[in-house]
Amino acid sequence: MTNFKTTALLGAAAVALLSAGSVSAAGVKACLITKNNTNPFFVKMKEGAEKGAKAAGVDLKSYAGITDGDAAPQITAIENCMAAGVKGILITPSTDAVGPDLKKARAAGILVIALDTPLADPEAQDMTFATDNLEAGKLIGAWAKGMLGDKAKDAKIGMLDINKDNISVDVARDTGFLMGFGINVPDPKVLASEKDPRVIGHETSNAAEEGGVTSVENLLAKNPDMNVVYTINEPAAAGAYQALKKAGKTGVLIVSVDGGCPGVKNVAAGIIGATSQQYPLLMASKGIDAIAAYAKTGVKPKASDGLTFFNTGVNLVTDHPVDGVKSIDSKKGLELCWG
Numbered sequence: 001m002t003n004f005k006t007t008a009l010l011g012a013a014a015v016a017l018l019s020a021g022s023v024s025a026a027g028v029k030a031c032l033i034t035k036n037n038t039n040p041f042f043v044k045m046k047e048g049a050e051k052g053a054k055a056a057g058v059d060l061k062s063y064a065g066i067t068d069g070d071a072a073p074q075i076t077a078i079e080n081c082m083a084a085g086v087k088g089i090l091i092t093p094s095t096d097a098v099g100p101d102l103k104k105a106r107a108a109g110i111l112v113i114a115l116d117t118p119l120a121d122p123e124a125q126d127m128t129f130a131t132d133n134l135e136a137g138k139l140i141g142a143w144a145k146g147m148l149g150d151k152a153k154d155a156k157i158g159m160l161d162i163n164k165d166n167i168s169v170d171v172a173r174d175t176g177f178l179m180g181f182g183i184n185v186p187d188p189k190v191l192a193s194e195k196d197p198r199v200i201g202h203e204t205s206n207a208a209e210e211g212g213v214t215s216v217e218n219l220l221a222k223n224p225d226m227n228v229v230y231t232i233n234e235p236a237a238a239g240a241y242q243a244l245k246k247a248g249k250t251g252v253l254i255v256s257v258d259g260g261c262p263g264v265k266n267v268a269a270g271i272i273g274a275t276s277q278q279y280p281l282l283m284a285s286k287g288i289d290a291i292a293a294y295a296k297t298g299v300k301p302k303a304s305d306g307l308t309f310f311n312t313g314v315n316l317v318t319d320h321p322v323d324g325v326k327s328i329d330s331k332k333g334l335e336l337c338w339g
Contacts, residue, residue, distance in 0.1 A: 026057035028295040030288065031081035033074050033091040035117075037064035039207070039235060040260045041280050042092065044338040045115060048281030049090060052288030060288070061086075068207040069163050071097035078105060088291030090284060092116050095165055099124035111294045113301070115283045117169040118309060127290070127301045128309035129283045133169050133257070136276035137176020139316040139325065140255035143274045144228050145181045146322030147253060152181070155198045158219035160205040160212055160231040160240060166191055170232060173257050174202075177230045200226055205236040212239020220247055231256040234263030234275060241271045259317055261337040267317055268330035274318035277328075281338055282312045 032049040034042040046062055053060035061084065063077035071094045078101040081089055088111040091098070102112050102124040111126050118128040145152045159177075162170040166189070175188045178199075187193035192202045200223045203215035212231060216239070219226055229244070229252060231237040237256040244252050256263060259277020266272045290301040304311040316325060317333035328336075 027059070028057070028088075028292060029059045029061070029084060029086040030088045030291045031077065031084075031086050031090065032060060032062045032284065033077045033081070033089065034062075034064045035068045035074075035092050035094050036066060039068075039233070040262060041116075041233065041258055041338070044260065045092070045280040045284045048284035049288055051281075052285035056288055056292040058288055058292055065094050069094050069165060069167070071095045074098050075101050078102060081105070082108060082110065086110060087295045088113065088287075090115050090287040090291070093119055095167060096120045096124075111291055111300060113287045113290060115287055116278070116280065117167065120168060122308075127303065129287050129290075129301075129312055130169075130309050131257075131276070131278035131314045132307070132309075132311055133172035134176040134179075136257045136278065136314045137173040137178075138180035139176075139276050139314070139327075140230070140257065140274050141177035141180020141182075142325045143180075143316060143318060143322055143327070144177075144230075144253050144255050146325055147273065147320065148228070153198075155181075155228050156223050156226045157181070157199050157228040157230065158216065158223075158226045159192075159199060159202040160215045160229065160236045161191060161202050162207045162232050163204045164191065164202075173232060174230070177255070205232060205239070207233045207236055209235045209239040209242075212236035212241075213243045214239075216240045216243035217247075220244075220249070224249075226252065228253045229255070234258045234260055234266065234272065237263070237272050237275075238266065241266075259315070259333060259337060261334060264317055264330050264333040264337050267319060267333065273320065274316055274327070275333075277315045277317050277333055277336065279312050279336075279338060286310070286312070 065073040092115045099121045114125040114128040116130050183196045205211035205215045229240045234256045253273045256275040316327040321327045
């Protein structure tokens with residue numbers, strides 16, 4: 001049975017913020033700093049921020065890094081934003097190396113909101129607006145286990161992470177997938193702490209298509225019988241599929257996280273078996289609303305009930321539902337993709 005539930009509406013704080021609408025803040029300056037400007041996820045996030053800024057009368061400047069995991073361009077952007085006298089910064093941090101500069105921004109009275117990727121240092125951000133990335137991973141892990149059935153005990157799993165730097169979003173999705181699959185994770189804050197022989201290995205994909213190709217080639221060299229591929233995002237999943245096709249491998253389950261329109265189309269085409277859909281436009285637009293409200297009232301955003309972050313929701317998208325795992329199909333996923 002396929003079910004749909006928008007978890008972004010859970011919790012009093014979430015409902016209050018989502019229903020508040022844009023707050024007029026003419027003359028207020030804000031910055032958006034994404035990991036790069038090529039991944040469709042961040043393109044949509046920028047669109048959401050610009051839409052929210054226009055509605056609220058906020059003067060928005062946008063910056064982006066070059067590659068996922070490269071902090072230097074983001075640090076320069078933070079410095080530029082501070083010099084410009086912004087009231088708030090929205091950022092998808094590439095690494096925790098941006099933390100010290102964000103703490104300086106906070107000390108200067110700037111509201112700092114992490115989008116999608118929380119920083120390890122809780123003092124580096126006032127709030128995170130994000131998918132529950134651990135839950136997103138659990139959904140695709142449970143789906144993969146359900147699809148394999150009795151064969152799950154003999155699975156051969158390849159893991160395509162961002163890199164080896166223990167970036168929070170990387171760790172949460174990776175860990176969630178393993179937990180959902182039923183694999184013990186001794187240290188849920190560290191990548192690759194599991195000892196289960198079903199995991200062939202972890203490869204650096206840089207969350208990019210070309211990285212997905214190389215990662216799968218390396219994993220197949222370790223074990224040509226790989227039958228499950230976890231990917232940090234859908235560009236990496238597209239690369240993984242290319243490598244599997246080139247190697248003549250069929251019947252391999254590919255799972256991912258993002259739920260962007262191109263990724264959902266790949267679910268419909270059978271390239272990706274299941275993906276956890278998140279909502280970057282909502283993250284960014286509500287982040288702008290929070291900055292506008294802060295500029296007007298001095299009140300900072302609050303976390304969703306029972307969580308340490310503001311939850312913008314997640315849904316599993318698949319055309320092959322399994323018992324016990326709530327999901328929506330690709331048709332519904334295309335209606336919702338990155339709203």
